[in-house]
Amino acid sequence: MAGPTEDGIQRGGPIARLLIYGVLVLAALYFLMPLYVMLITSFKTLPQISHGNLFSLPAPFSTGAWSSAWSNACTGSDCTGLHRYFWNSVAFTVPAVAFSTLFGAINGYVLTKWRFRGSELVFGLLLGGTFVPFQMFLLPMARVLGLIGLDNSLAGLTLVHTVYGIAFTTLFCRNYYVTIPDELVKAARIDGAGFIATFRHVILPISTPILMVCVIWQFTQIWNDFLFGVVFTSGSEHPITVALNNLVNTSSTGVKRYNVDMAGAIITALPTLVVYIVAGRYFMRGLTAGAVKG
């Protein structure tokens, strides 16, 4: 018999299920294929790439492309690989994620539990901030960074990403905190906890899921950003995304080194993958979490 049952496990007959799994496997293959090709290509040597089959496994297995991408591939005129740009990205992504998540949590806390006259308006404006495209941000932000002397610096890039991200993290946290009963905050106030103590001892400890959502979202956004990076930094201050672009587009010998390009792309993508694997289980929980009862 087809149709959902109470426990939601048996969803249909064996044929229907075969069909569902078949489609899912095909979809997974479709999305994993490019990754597979990237991975095997990055372990091949150049002759193998030019003569061999796109899908064949690397033989011999070579890690030369990886070390080249990391330490001596040319990105423009500079031939020191991606490693310093990798650390550049780490250097602004980590603080920007931390600050934007923290500010988002505090904003959400204020907007739901310490409402003030006009707090709905503030939230409305912040919500509007999530719809502002990157491009509209560029000129005013460049001017501001210039004025405060942070142009062409990683500190400036940290500021840009923090500011841009606050709209999103505030939205996430605010929507999570509205589901937390106001009585909890009232009880804490009666117990003698002030604004900060309530946040620290009562709100933060039950915020893990939504903080994880903020971290994953912000990390992915900031690490993968190209536009802000290319506009607000130059040369040795570039983030890895910009450096990867330069690496792929630099071919001093006239030969395209696909294996190095692939290794560089994987190095660039790896951190977001790691973050998702580490914090991912909280992500779904955070997106679906309901009221904190009790």
Place this chain on the structure above:
Amino acid sequence: MAVLKIDNVSKTFGETRVLEDINIAMAEGEFLILVGPSGCGKSTLLNMIAGLETISSGTITLDDTPVNDRSPRERDIAMVFQFYALYPNMNVRKNIEFGLKMRGVDKGERAKTVERVAKMLQIENLLDRKPAQLSGGQRQRVAIGRALARDPALFLFDEPLSNLDAKLRVEMRTEIKQLHQRLKTAMVYVTHDQIEAMTLGDRIAVMNEGRVQQLGTPHEIYDNPANRYVAGFIGSPAMNFIECEFANGSVRLSSPEASLDLALPEATADKLAKHGQSKVVMGVRPEHLAPADGDEANALACPIEIVEPTGPDTYLLTHINDIEVTARCTPSVAPDVGTTMPLTFDTERAVFFDCQSDERIA
């Protein structure tokens, strides 16, 4: 000395007036009930006492000190909420001692307090559990424990039992009463359950539409309601309100089958005469409207339309002056549906209200 004094307190949210000119003074050790329908402003008033809401006008005094500008932390109060409001990340022990910790009480002292409170509420075996691992009744017990730990001058309860099932509610009601008798600390208790109000309160403030309609002991409220609203709110089944004509010291009552000029006691009649309006509303509680023992002169023959046995009492429904009324009798004398029964009125206990203003006349 007044533990709590509320003087001319009003509250407005923007344009809406939620509380209007509230005046209440509470003696030491008193158990005060705030009762009223949903939205009448009970929680708002309680929050104002606690310092969780600002006071629009008027003064709230705790232990002879005006506290309008004090934060909850600076008021010597503790509060229990309807939905427990236990901190989900802390175990029972940490929940109970949180208020002490925030006030800088040292660890040894806190441990002693937790032990004392847990013993009093019999939750010693739950101390290491998280709120999510407790039943509703246990959670409310912990919430009460959290309030007790601080040993405040005044306890505030906002519908602490309305979330529990009927049986547990009755048990916890008794426990709260015992707790009050033991602690002898003043308590303000919000409920919309009139039985809770009657059983727990030393005094009851009946509220409606942001005003205190009447403030008095349960007996005063029950026997001498100040107006029709209070009369109708307290008591179950509710008081019967019969519109009738007053003339020559008696009121005219008719059932579908008979009529009666019911003579009123002299004092009542005098007041009604002085009031000067012939049309009045007579309020009679079901227990003061009963089948006549013998062939009494002051009885009105009424056809019984519905018979409702409840166990100890049986309620009879009929119509007087085209208004459905409820009479109470012992099950042994309950008639069958459709029979006509003479009903007598306890005129000493009947109360009268103005037709328009609903204020008490006599």
